[in-house]
Amino acid sequence: MTQPEHLDEILYPRIKPYDRGELLVGEGNRVYYEQCGNPEGKPVVFLHGGPGAGVSKWHRRFFDPERYRIVLLDQRGCGRSIPHASDPDADLRHNTTWHLVADLELLRRNLGIETWMVFGGSWGSALALAYAQTHPEVVSEIVLRGIFTLRRHELEWFYEGGASAIFPDLWEDFIAPIPVLERAHLIEAYHRRLTDPDPAVHVPAAIAWSRWEAATLTLERDDELVASMSEPKAATAFARIENHYFLHGGWFREGQLIGGVDAIRHIPAVIVQGRYDVCTPIMTAWDLHRAWPEAELVVVPDASHSASEPGIAAALRAATDRFAG
Numbered sequence: 001m002t003q004p005e006h007l008d009e010i011l012y013p014r015i016k017p018y019d020r021g022e023l024l025v026g027e028g029n030r031v032y033y034e035q036c037g038n039p040e041g042k043p044v045v046f047l048h049g050g051p052g053a054g055v056s057k058w059h060r061r062f063f064d065p066e067r068y069r070i071v072l073l074d075q076r077g078c079g080r081s082i083p084h085a086s087d088p089d090a091d092l093r094h095n096t097t098w099h100l101v102a103d104l105e106l107l108r109r110n111l112g113i114e115t116w117m118v119f120g121g122s123w124g125s126a127l128a129l130a131y132a133q134t135h136p137e138v139v140s141e142i143v144l145r146g147i148f149t150l151r152r153h154e155l156e157w158f159y160e161g162g163a164s165a166i167f168p169d170l171w172e173d174f175i176a177p178i179p180v181l182e183r184a185h186l187i188e189a190y191h192r193r194l195t196d197p198d199p200a201v202h203v204p205a206a207i208a209w210s211r212w213e214a215a216t217l218t219l220e221r222d223d224e225l226v227a228s229m230s231e232p233k234a235a236t237a238f239a240r241i242e243n244h245y246f247l248h249g250g251w252f253r254e255g256q257l258i259g260g261v262d263a264i265r266h267i268p269a270v271i272v273q274g275r276y277d278v279c280t281p282i283m284t285a286w287d288l289h290r291a292w293p294e295a296e297l298v299v300v301p302d303a304s305h306s307a308s309e310p311g312i313a314a315a316l317r318a319a320t321d322r323f324a325g
Helices: 057-062 098-112 123-136 153-159 169-175 186-194 201-214 224-228 234-248 282-291 311-321
Strands: 017-026 031-035 040-048 066-072 118-123 138-145 271-274 296-300
Touching: 017 098, 031 057, 031 098, 040 057, 040 123, 057 138, 057 153, 057 311, 066 098, 066 234, 098 123, 098 138, 118 123, 118 201, 123 138, 123 224, 123 296, 138 311, 169 201, 186 234, 201 234, 224 234, 271 311, 282 296
Parallel strands: 040 066, 040 118, 118 138, 138 271, 271 296
Antiparallel strands: 017 031, 031 066
């Protein structure tokens, strides 16, 4: 996705990395990372969504580049990390939540960072919670957006028919690649197609999966976003990785992330949530806030899910400004 011009008055100016690298994390995986801003500033790590979406240039702009040392990475299998999940022989066995948690800790140590702020949206909010609950001693603050914890009813809402009540037209396109007799379990049906080695099978399925999400991310449809997420290579990696994680419930116990907030209750935190988020409805942010009232909940009244929506972007920048020190 190109840098959204409508955010130029909300976010910090465009910046370039002062450092780029690849982290060897094992099992043949190399994870791309970059650092921006002030090398002596407050460390923060940006965790992208999906899983499988990768980072974009505009993700650097949520943080004051004079006060933050900004670390961004493409999680396993996507973006500039290799091997890429769109490859014909892609193997996702070593791509799980707990592999990603270990990758983050390895990156922190390799960069010589003692503690850092963790910033994550959508799937990134789940990864942020999982990482912080595993390593609370190295997390200084937490900023979350579009809360997603992969509970069964969250997955069923968006991928098994709940959201079709709001987008019945788009839902028809989503289920089109799946035969009628397989539509009772769409995540499983998609898994069979996304893991098929034949591009004639997995590419159309990947595009349908990715377009469904792209078309529902914003309060008003963003055609540029839909087009970028429908590009075959990116869509294939995105859909394969997402489906792989969702099929396994993120390798979480049901309700694990909300149930585990005692480990992070002491960490200053802000939760930003769009009121009309269809992908990750506000019910999950509310459940997290009830379990963790110490975390501030900011509900944006005129937004859905995407961090590119003006109200959400402004709330996220306000949170990072507060924690900049």
